[in-house]
Amino acid sequence: MPCPALPDGFDFTDPDVLHHRVPLPEFAELRRAEAVNWIPQQHGVAGFGDDGYWAVTRHADVKYVSTHPELFSSFLNTAVIRFNEHIQREQIEVQRLIMLNMDPPEHTRVRQIVQRGFTPRAIRSLEDALRARAGSIVANALAQAGPDGAFDFVTQVACELPLQAIAELIGVPQEDRVKIFDWSNKMVAYDDPEYAITEEIGADSATELISYAMNMAADRKQCPAKDIVSTLVAAEDEGNLASDEFGFFVLLLAVAGNETTRNAITHGMHALLTHPDQWDLYKRERPRTTAEEIVRWATPVVAFQRTATQDTELGGQRIAKGDRVGIFYSSANHDPEVFENPEVFDITRDPNPHLGFGGGGPHFCLGKSLATLEIDLIFNAIADAMPGLRLSGDPRRLRSAWLNGVKELQVRQA
Numbered sequence: 135m136p137c138p139a140l141p142d143g144f145d146f147t148d149p150d151v152l153h154h155r156v157p158l159p160e161f162a163e164l165r166r167a168e169a170v171n172w173i174p175q176q177h178g179v180a181g182f183g184d185d186g187y188w189a190v191t192r193h194a195d196v197k198y199v200s201t202h203p204e205l206f207s208s209f210l211n212t213a214v215i216r217f218n219e220h221i222q223r224e225q226i227e228v229q230r231l232i233m234l235n236m237d238p239p240e241h242t243r244v245r246q247i248v249q250r251g252f253t254p255r256a257i258r259s260l261e262d263a264l265r266a267r268a269g270s271i272v273a274n275a276l277a278q279a280g281p282d283g284a285f286d287f288v289t290q291v292a293c294e295l296p297l298q299a300i301a302e303l304i305g306v307p308q309e310d311r312v313k314i315f316d317w318s319n320k321m322v323a324y325d326d327p328e329y330a331i332t333e334e335i336g337a338d339s340a341t342e343l344i345s346y347a348m349n350m351a352a353d354r355k356q357c358p359a360k361d362i363v364s365t366l367v368a369a370e371d372e373g374n375l376a377s378d379e380f381g382f383f384v385l386l387l388a389v390a391g392n393e394t395t396r397n398a399i400t401h402g403m404h405a406l407l408t409h410p411d412q413w414d415l416y417k418r419e420r421p422r423t424t425a426e427e428i429v430r431w432a433t434p435v436v437a438f439q440r441t442a443t444q445d446t447e448l449g450g451q452r453i454a455k456g457d458r459v460g461i462f463y464s465s466a467n468h469d470p471e472v473f474e475n476p477e478v479f480d481i482t483r484d485p486n487p488h489l490g491f492g493g494g495g496p497h498f499c500l501g502k503s504l505a506t507l508e509i510d511l512i513f514n515a516i517a518d519a520m521p522g523l524r525l526s527g528d529p530r531r532l533r534s535a536w537l538n539g540v541k542e543l544q545v546r547q548a
Contacts, residue, residue: 144160152534156464171451181216187460188448193469206442212234213439233386238496256362257504284544288540288541296395296396300391304350304387318343328533343381348378354367366380366383391505393434394537400529401540402424403543405479406513423484426506430490440461441456443455461493466493522548
């Protein structure tokens with residue numbers, strides 16, 4: 135098999151790469167030539183004191199890694215594939231308290247508790263409130279638009295429904311959602327110089343968010359309400375969350391349920407407006423398959439990582455115990471062995487076995503149903519109230535090692 139023709143020193147986790155584009159041609163080259171490929175890095179540049187990672191690019195291999203936690207651990211080095219090179223090891227290890235970075239059986243215990251808030255019944259109970267919120271968000275964006283109907287889609291529309299949904303779900307007062315937005319932004323924006331966010335500021339924001347959630351948990355233990363917080367934290371000795379565990383769960387929600395969904399909504403709007411046939415089709419027929427294709431197309435989390443717990447083999451490569459393994463969802467979601475014409479944005483695509491919510495296994499996204507509901511509701515509201523929406527600028531992308539993020543998308547209602 136030929137060696138992949140990547141540029142010298144090319145690193146899929148270099149924040150400058152995602153600042154400009156998702157490297158789909160390079161992913162295609164790896165899938166063609168060497169689907170599991172060693173990517174060398176300057177020693178310690180990712181914060182782990184090593185010299186690189188294995189890039190896993192095919193759909194089948196990403197699923198295999200995701201569904202074998204006994205071979206590929208989230209706990210050892212966390213699921214985040216690249217930190218700042220100056221991060222201290224103890225700062226990485228404290229993140230093991232977040233469910234995303236746990237392995238079974240501890241992950242199993244925590245997930246069994248928190249999934250009570252994400253049952254189909256729990257999500258259905260939010261639908262009417264979120265539909266009304268989606269309509270209000272779009273109406274407010276129109277009301278606040280400039281004289282020419284222009285506004286920033288990210289701040290006026292995309293970020294609002296995920297934030298309001300989290301607030302609705304866990305009982306955060308809606309007036310506090312700006313705090314959640316600010317804290318979550320600072321936790322993931324340390325690679326983008328525009329924000330001038332250091333690791334220390336990000337860590338401080340995480341601490342503030344956790345403290346806020348712990349205080350909420352303590353309040354609900356004293357005065358239970360009919361909400362998910364009371365359900366998750368009441369009677370700790372009966373299999374519920376401790377206050378600190380609830381704090382880390384809310385931190386995960388703030389990133390996994392806010393940053394990712396708002397980026398999916400933003401990329402989805404950009405895709406619809408740059409594919410006018412699909413936008414016309416959506417306005418006319420509202421296919422129920424739209425949300426899944428938006429998530430496949432956007433793949434807000436480009437990659438997570440696992441660490442090998444023992445010597446093993448993957449894609450014909452020998453993986454040594456302790457090696458980091460990057461699972462690239464963006465590549466898997468463009469694998470032509472699984473998707474016909476993966477480069478085509480098709481809102482009627484069905485089936486659509488994308489890995490935008492993870493590759494299966496214990497870390498499959500707990501909030502998938504809520505995320506697809508939010509996407510469906512917001513685009514229905516946009517199509518009703520803004521059928522003449524147009525782009526008025528290119529997206530301004532987030533500089534990040536692992537998020538396919540957009541900071542600004544200027545649009546206007548014609």
